[in-house]
Amino acid sequence: MxxxxxxxxxxxxxxxxxxxxxxxxxxxxxxxxxxxxxxxxxxxxxxxxxxxxxxxxxxxxxxxxxxxxxxxxxxxxxxxxxxxxxxxxxxxxxxxxxxxxxxxxxxxxxxxxxxxxxxxxxxxxxxxxxxxxxxxxxxxxxxxxDNQRFDELLIQVSCLLDICRNRLESSTNDVSIDSKRIQTARYWVHQDNITEVKALLLFNLPMYVNNPAQEFEQTEHSTSAVYLDNNGFSEYLSRLQRDDGAEIIDIHWYGDMDLSHEVYIERQTYVKTDQGGSSVTDSIIMSKDNVYDFISHQYTAKDYANDLQRENTDQEYVDKKYIIAQSIQDTILKKKLEPKLRIYFDQLRFESPQDRTLSVALDSNIAFARENGAQKLNGEWRRQDMNVDYPFRKLLSHDLHLFPHAVLETQIVGGKSPLWLSRLLDSKLVYEVPRFSAYLHGVAQFWGPQLPLLPWWIPQMEIDIRTAEHKSGFSGITRSKSYKPLIDGQHRxxxxxxxxxxxxxxxxxxxxxxxxxxxxxxxxxxxxxxxxxxxxxxxxxxxxxxxxxxxxxxxxxxxxxxxxxxxxxxxxxxxxxxxxxxxxxxxxxxxxxxxxxxxxxxxxxxxxxxxxxxxxxxxxxxxxxxxxxxxxKPPSHTMEPKLFFANERTFIHWLQFSAIILTAALTLLNFGDSISTISGIVFFCISLVIALYAFFRYRYRAHQMSTRPHIRYDDIYGPAGLCTLIVGAMIVVKFHTSNGTST
Structure with a gap:
């Protein structure tokens, strides 16, 4: 067509x-x-x-x-x-x-x-x-x-529809909950709050591990994914606008690539439904040595099916995977897709084996890298200078983007959220970013100037999510607590x-x-x-x-x-x-x-x-x-009077020390000989310098307390300079004393 x-x-x-x-x-x-x-x-x-x-x-x-x-x-x-x-x-x-x-x-x-x-x-x-x-x-x-401009209207309609239907259900006493409906929400977590969020999750949910008998290793929880797109970024634009049938194809693996022999080639297809939309995932497992040939059509879906049959795999499974491999390969060739973006992250998943209605994932150490920015040899489908060595200091700055936050994703089945999770999501520890996609964000970061449409959350990167306010919306209407997924089945x-x-x-x-x-x-x-x-x-x-x-x-x-x-x-x-x-x-x-x-x-x-x-x-x-x-601009503050009194006491102490040296200087001046006169003059000058410095420091510190109360007030150079002057004066006096004795 x-x-x-x-x-x-x-x-x-x-x-x-x-x-x-x-x-x-x-x-x-x-x-x-x-x-x-x-x-x-x-x-x-x-x-x-x-x-x-x-x-x-x-x-x-x-x-x-x-x-x-x-x-x-x-x-x-x-x-x-x-x-x-x-x-x-x-x-x-x-x-x-x-x-x-x-x-x-x-x-x-x-x-x-x-x-x-x-x-x-x-x-x-x-x-x-x-x-x-x-x-x-x-x-x-x-x-x-851009379809993102209608999200505000969609959310308003969602809230009002939720209120209407709750009233109608309460009037008929017919409250139904779709027990199979999955609600997904994504949040940003600031680096300062990651440890606290982990502690809260571990306190309420066990962490999922593949083998509980083995010791914990961070690399086992790392995931790398290479996303495919073309030079026109048609897949990016289709997914951003949530087109029916929009596809995202990625090649991902877990842990160290040098220790992995197989990768997952996955395709996510966005399908619009009466309730909004959902993603359908198809994937195949393939040897990493065959990926380049698969992308370039040198290794066909038929060859892949033959390899599965040699492994004595069930024929029904082989037929199913053959269809998926054929479809993915046709899409790659038809749309001229090639590796564009690499995403790396460490994921911790929390879920209870007894209760699968709640699953929480925390992705940290998120990094984006340009796949087309590295020189690749023939037969290579990924860059070789990036593995699990976060933060990837070997990569050039224009090929690497480190995401400043962690990403928390919650999946709730049935619409009922536990109290502890609701409190966590309503706190300042997390910042909700609906429809956040790491792939869309990575493409926008590297190729933003040439893209006509950008994700809505890009300007949100400039704010401090620790202090960002979550203000309530419609005044006069109580927010519904049913958490029904009225938009794409995924938004609270x-x-x-x-x-x-x-x-x-x-x-x-x-x-x-x-x-x-x-x-x-x-x-x-x-x-x-x-x-x-x-x-x-x-x-x-x-x-x-x-x-x-x-x-x-x-x-x-x-x-x-x-x-x-x-x-x-x-x-x-x-x-x-x-x-x-x-x-x-x-x-x-x-x-x-x-x-x-x-x-x-x-x-x-x-x-x-x-x-x-x-x-x-x-x-x-x-x-x-x-x-x-x-x-x-200095933050608003209230100064305590004791700070000013302490500043005055410090000034008086310096004056007392200056007075002691001045007394010694006057005593030496009254002796009458040349050595005593020179010594008295030197000590008098030191006393004057100390008094002037103390007065200057007193006024400057008072100004600091009034304008910049968050900085340090201690004097680093004054005491050291004072000691240097006194030691120098003593050396001068000793020198003149020695000369006078010899003569």
């Missing part, structure tokens, strides 16, 4: 005018390139068309999100009422189900349009022998065509508390400053700059960018829709120059019924993209500046 057929099959008819004009742009691209008349003007027009179509999609997504947010606000108001009836709750349940379906459709809309833009740029590069992948990155940085309601509570409050406050230009599928005659802002940003970022766009581009946006007497085609082109063939094909073929074309043209969309990118860069610089100032 061609992508054009896939694109047309995935069009949701009520929104058909808001999709990317893929067929029109693709047709113009092929016609002009095949005729050999592609010019630099056509190149600029192609970029303008891509930006304009991305802007149209982004405007529509923001519009639908505002509509969904208003519907959710109504549902929250109803559920906040003290008096509620079963009929009202059933109505809200149906409304939330419809909203969930709309969000799902909006996610499909976003995904297919992103693929359309990606394929257009790919076809353009093939036809023109250029590389414009950076254009897709720029467009997606300014207008994130606590997601809202961990990630969205703070942003929800900020977003509601900042968005009230801007007018909503969409009301019941109708556009007003004014332009709201907040609609041009990605909804995935938090409230302050939206407000900041919207104000910049409104102040800087209001005139250009005004020109875009204040000429109703002109057709959209005439208005969107520059009448002062001849237009290229591509832009004529684009304007003549596209569906101009989309109201987004009235808000922006090829010039204004480029201007708004540049403004948005500049605003985002400015905000990042401001965050770095504030973070730096915060580090330099």
């Amino acid at each position: 061609s992508f054009l057929e896939e694109f047309n099959e995935n069009i949701y008819e009520p929104w058909h005018i808001e999709y990317v004009a893929y067929e029109v742009i693709n047709k113009g691209l092929y016609e002009i390139c095949n005729s050999g008349h592609w010019t630099s003007r056509d190149e600029n027009d192609f970029e303008a068309a891509i930006r304009l179509e991305a802007g149209k999609v982004d405007l529509f997504i923001n519009r639908k999100q505002r509509e969904i947010e208003s519907r959710l606000a109504y549902c929250k108001r109803v559920l906040n009422q003290k008096k509620w009836s079963e009929e009202d709750t059933s109505t809200i349940d149906e409304s939330l189900t419809d909203i969930l379906a709309d969000i799902n459709e909006l996610g499909r809309f976003t995904r297919i349009n992103f693929k359309a833009l990606q394929n257009l740029i790919k076809d353009h590069d093939q036809l023109t022998n250029t590389n414009r992948k950076a254009l897709l990155v720029q467009v997606c940085r300014a207008r994130p065509l 309601t606590r997601y809202l508390e961990a990630q969205l509570g703070k942003r929800q409050k900020q977003s509601n406050k900042s968005l009230s400053m801007h007018r909503t230009i969409y009301n019941r599928n109708r556009w007003n005659n004014s332009t709201d700059s907040s609609l041009l802002v990605p909804s995935s940003m938090d409230g302050k970022e939206k407000c900041h960018i919207a104000q910049q766009i409104e102040n800087a581009s209001s005139s250009s946006l005004h020109r875009a829709f204040t000429t109703p007497s002109l057709s959209s085609r005439t208005r969107l082109r520059d009448p002062n120059k001849d237009n290229g063939a591509f832009i004529d094909t684009y304007y003549n073929g596209r569906n101009n019924q989309s109201q987004a074309y009235m808000l922006q043209d090829a010039n204004t969309v480029r201007e708004s993209d540049n403004l948005r990118e500049a605003a985002i860069i400015e905000m990042k610089e401001e965050k770095k500046k504030k973070k730096k100032e915060k580090k330099l």
Whole structure:
């Protein structure tokens, strides 16, 4: 099936005018390139068309999100009422189900349009022998065509649905729990808290070991995995967007590779279900010497099956593994997959042999390495300079990334969490990161600048997870304790508390400053700059960018829709120059019924993209500046009076010592001979230096206590200098005494 057929099959008819004009742009691209008349003007027009179509999609997504947010606000108001009836709750349940379906459709809309833009740029590069992948990155940085932007809405719907269904179940006394449902959650653990978390886990759960008779060795709990992808990172993008059928293929082994003879080739396939989605895992065991030949198709699935038969393996098992090996090998060859990323980690698993409903894994010493960054000999499928010698000091810095945290993963069967685990997960020892994937994180760390979409948790790497606050979400609605997996079957309601509570409050406050230009599928005659802002940003970022766009581009946006007497085609082109063939094909073929074309043209969309990118860069610089100032700024403190009194006592002690030396100096000066006079002068100077130094040190230490109470106050150089001066004075006196005696 061609992508054009896939694109047309995935069009949701009520929104058909808001999709990317893929067929029109693709047709113009092929016609002009095949005729050999592609010019630099056509190149600029192609970029303008891509930006304009991305802007149209982004405007529509923001519009639908505002509509969904208003519907959710109504549902929250109803559920906040003290008096509620079963009929009202059933109505809200149906409304939330419809909203969930709309969000799902909006996610499909976003995904297919992103693929359309990606394929257009790919076809353009093939036809023109250029590389414009950076254009897709720029467009997606300014207008994130990313399904992750809907996670906030999904979590809100999840919580409200949970509340509705709990009320309905309690009213009918029909509380059912799916005993086979597995809930998975992932958390970051700071390095300072790893030991404490281990102790808590060991206190409540035994650690799983393969052979209890053997002594514990850290290398036995280490795992290494080599992940496969292509140069376009199609597997990464598919998994990030949770496409149905998205695959991840890895080759992993346990412990020291020099002691291992076999590896596991595993494929995880993401499958969407009515409850959300789940991963299906298939794996085969293969000799490490055959892996390179298997990837390059020199060692076929048939050869693998024959080797299994020689080992007198059951025929049913051989047939099953043959099918899996054939499927994995076909995927590798079809998608041109190759080793890209190595992940190393030490894993401790905690579970009770008597109760398999709870399993906890703690991954520490996590390291990422580029597999394509090392020089490999023919026949090698992995880099040889990396084994179990964490932290891998032999590797170059640009080929290695050490993850700063440990990862805690919990798997609960049946939805009931023990009290001790709930307390641990609600504490400051862990920081919840839903849908965290080590593979996605590693790819984003090494190849982030060339990727159009990044995982949502990348900005979270800058925060201190030990002090990060987990604020509650919806005020007035009690968080449900049922922990039903309503989203992908893997997320607890606590997601809202961990990630969205703070942003929800900020977003509601900042968005009230801007007018909503969409009301019941109708556009007003004014332009709201907040609609041009990605909804995935938090409230302050939206407000900041919207104000910049409104102040800087209001005139250009005004020109875009204040000429109703002109057709959209005439208005969107520059009448002062001849237009290229591509832009004529684009304007003549596209569906101009989309109201987004009235808000922006090829010039204004480029201007708004540049403004948005500049605003985002400015905000990042401001965050770095504030973070730096915060580090330099002294923390709030309360000084005790005894510290100042101690400083005064120290000063007085130095003055007393200075007075003693001064007394000795005056006594020597009164003797009258030359030696006594010289000695008295030397001791007098030392006394003066000590007094001045003591006064300076007293004032400086008082200033330190007032401004920087966390530093050391002890005097390192003063006593040493004092001793040096006195010893020097005694040597001078002795020298002069010796000379006087000899004469």
